[in-house]
Amino acid sequence: MVKQERAARTRQALVRAAAEVFAREGFAPASLAVISARAGVSNGALHFHFENKNALARAVELEAAERLARITSPRPALPGGALQALVDATHALMGALADDVVVRAGFDLSADLSRTGGPDLRGVWRGWVERMLHDAEREGHLAEGLSSRGAAPAVVAATVGFEVLGAADREWLSATKITGFWELMLPRLAPGRPVVPAGPHDTTPQ
Amino acid sequence: MVKQERAARTRQALVRAAAEVFAREGFAPASLAVISARAGVSNGALHFHFENKNALARAVELEAAERLARITSPRPALPGGALQALVDATHALMGALADDVVVRAGFDLSADLSRTGGPDLRGVWRGWVERMLHDAEREGHLAEGLSSRGAAPAVVAATVGFEVLGAADREWLSATKITGFWELMLPRLAPGRPVVPAGPHDTTPQ
Numbered sequence: 001m002v003k004q005e006r007a008a009r010t011r012q013a014l015v016r017a018a019a020e021v022f023a024r025e026g027f028a029p030a031s032l033a034v035i036s037a038r039a040g041v042s043n044g045a046l047h048f049h050f051e052n053k054n055a056l057a058r059a060v061e062l063e064a065a066e067r068l069a070r071i072t073s074p075r076p077a078l079p080g081g082a083l084q085a086l087v088d089a090t091h092a093l094m095g096a097l098a099d100d101v102v103v104r105a106g107f108d109l110s111a112d113l114s115r116t117g118g119p120d121l122r123g124v125w126r127g128w129v130e131r132m133l134h135d136a137e138r139e140g141h142l143a144e145g146l147s148s149r150g151a152a153p154a155v156v157a158a159t160v161g162f163e164v165l166g167a168a169d170r171e172w173l174s175a176t177k178i179t180g181f182w183e184l185m186l187p188r189l190a191p192g193r194p195v196v197p198a199g200p201h202d203t204t205p206q
Numbered sequence: 207m208v209k210q211e212r213a214a215r216t217r218q219a220l221v222r223a224a225a226e227v228f229a230r231e232g233f234a235p236a237s238l239a240v241i242s243a244r245a246g247v248s249n250g251a252l253h254f255h256f257e258n259k260n261a262l263a264r265a266v267e268l269e270a271a272e273r274l275a276r277i278t279s280p281r282p283a284l285p286g287g288a289l290q291a292l293v294d295a296t297h298a299l300m301g302a303l304a305d306d307v308v309v310r311a312g313f314d315l316s317a318d319l320s321r322t323g324g325p326d327l328r329g330v331w332r333g334w335v336e337r338m339l340h341d342a343e344r345e346g347h348l349a350e351g352l353s354s355r356g357a358a359p360a361v362v363a364a365t366v367g368f369e370v371l372g373a374a375d376r377e378w379l380s381a382t383k384i385t386g387f388w389e390l391m392l393p394r395l396a397p398g399r400p401v402v403p404a405g406p407h408d409t410t411p412q
Contacts, residue, residue, distance in 0.1 A: 026320035028234030113373065114232035122371070146390075154387045157367030157378070158360055164370050165328070165363060167319065172363070181360045184352075188394040 011049045013039040015063055018056045019105035023167075027057055027112055057109050058118055064106020065119040067096060072128045080195035082135035087182050089132075090159055091175060091199030093125070097166055098173040107163060122163075126156045141190045151189055158185075175199070217255050219245040221269055224262045225311035229373075233263055233318055263315050264324055270312020271325040273302060278334045286401035288341035293388050295338075296365055297381060297405030299331070303372050304379040313369060328369075332362045347396045357395055364391075381405070 017039035021030045032053055036046040050056040071092045078084040096103040110121040133148035133155065142148065158181060166173035175198065182197030223245035227236045238259055242252040256262040277298045284290040302309040316327040339354035339361065348354065364387060372379035381404065388403030 024319075026234070026318065028232070029320050111370075111374075112232065113230075114235050150386060151390060153378075153383050154364055154390045157371060157387065158364040159367070160371055161363030161365070161367030164317075165366055168317075172359075177359050180356060181363065184357060184360045184394060188390060 007049075010039070010041055010045055011059075014041065014046060014049055014056065015059050016102060019060045019102045022057060022060060022109060023101050023105040027053070027109055027115065032056075054115070057115065060102060061106045061109050061118045061121070064103045064110070065121060065124065067100065067103050067106075068093070068121055068124060071096065072125075080193065081139045081141055082132045083141055083186070083190055083193065083195045086129065086132040086136070086155075087186075087195060087197060088199045089128070090182070091178050093159070094162060094166065094173040094178050095175075097163055098170050104167070108167060111164075122160055125159070129156050129159065136190065141193050143189060143191055146189065155185070213255075216245070216247055216251055217265075220247065220252055220255055220262065221265050222308065225266045225308045228263060228266060228315060229307050229311040233259070233315055233321065238262075260321070263321065266308060267312045267315050267324045267327070270309045270316070271327060271330065273306065273309050273312075274299070274327055274330060277302060278331075286399065287345045287347055288338045289347055289392070289396055289399065289401045292335065292338040292342070292361075293392075293401060293403060294405045295334070296388070297384050299365070300368055300372065300379040300384050301381075303369055304376050310373070314373060317370075328366055331365070335362050335365065342396065347399055349395060349397055352395065361391070 014035065018030075018035045020038065021035050030053065032046060033043065035056070036043050039046070046056075050059065071089050075085060075088075078088075080087070093103075097107065098104075107121050109115060110118055130148065130152045133142075133152050136142055137148040142151065162172050162177065162181070171177065179198045182195075182199075186193070186195050186197055220241065224236075224241045226244060227241050236259065238252060239249065241262065242249050245252070252262075256265065277295050281291060281294075284294075286293070299309075303313065304310075313327050315321060316324055336354065336358045339348075339358050342348055343354040348357065368378050368383065368387070377383065385404045388401075388405075392399070392401050392403055
């Protein structure tokens with residue numbers, strides 16, 4: 001049992017170290033020797049857990065996909081409905097991209113066109129945004145004359161833009177930027193609705 | 207003279223072939239042998255013009271920067287003012303990303319965090335978007351209570367999002383998607399202003 005625990009801990013340290021190196025250098029230039037040194041394990045231990053660099057990158061992507069699934073998991077009905085859930089999840093995703101290197105590296109790896117076959121994290125996010133806007137439309141919360149199909153591309157594109165710009169400059173992931181985005185969009189999407197643009201994680205006064 | 211012309215033409219063929227290979231495979235995996243074969247020139251000719259793969263990528267980025275500068279160059283005053291210029295340039299940029307492989311590869315290369323020192327194409331675009339919104343504010347065209355500083359991040363993030371999503375799926379660069387984005391945003395940014403969301407390149411009836 002102790003041995004299994006240690007193995008799981010070593011694996012987790014390798015995934016984290018790999019995420020740090022991939023996020024900083026990109027997949028292609030990253031070196032397995034740098035990753036194992038950073039995790040504090042031998043090259044042999046690395047190869048015991050992961051066949052090659054691609055397997056390590058895949059583990060980072062799958063771990064990021066799990067964390068994204070938690071961010072977009074069903075939550076208790078909110079006064080602002082599906083739109084509030086969408087606003088809150090946008091704040092949570094940008095916070096994770098800023099603070100959790102596994103999520104950051106997972107999104108970068110998943111978007112790397114030279115790699116194939118892994119989870120499509122942006123595609124998962126996109127599908128969830130579209131579902132939330134569809135739910136908001138069914139709830140009767142969207143502005144008159146506005147459909148969820150009309151609104152979704154702008155919200156998907158902007159949130160992907162914040163994600164991408166945040167890789168080079170974390171300021172794009174800040175609660176201030178995301179709140180500003182929703183302050184701009186919400187009066188157009190759902191005028192008069194009680195949706196809080198700051199999300200649940202912001203402690204600045206409303 | 208004829209010799210110089212031929213050299214210029216060879217150089218141009220190499221830049222184009224490199225852009226095609228970089229856009230399809232990414233910078234790191236791209237092979238110089240594939241690029242010279244695609245350009246129809248010898249490896250020796252490639253190395254006469256470009257010291258290494260990095261020099262070739264830099265030439266693609268600089269050519270893309272010139273084309274971006276043409277897209278954002280000053281134009282005659284439009285009835286819709288700076289906002290119309292912004293809408294029109296967004297359509298022109300997305301059209302170029304869809305149809306001009308040098309612009310597409312230039313943006314991809316410029317955003318590759320493992321490469322440094324080249325032109326920052328997204329940064330140039332961002333600065334220009336901010337300037338246009340600032341001009342629209344000075345023209346008195348923005349909605350009451352809305353500043354250009356409040357509006358710019360959403361427009362920058364969304365247009366960067368369309369650019370990035372368009373690398374994997376050109377549908378994101380279509381006139382339909384960009385027109386839909388502006389149909390959503392313009393009533394919030396400048397209600398009642400005569401800004402045409404379809405831009406100048408769209409021939410569908412208004």
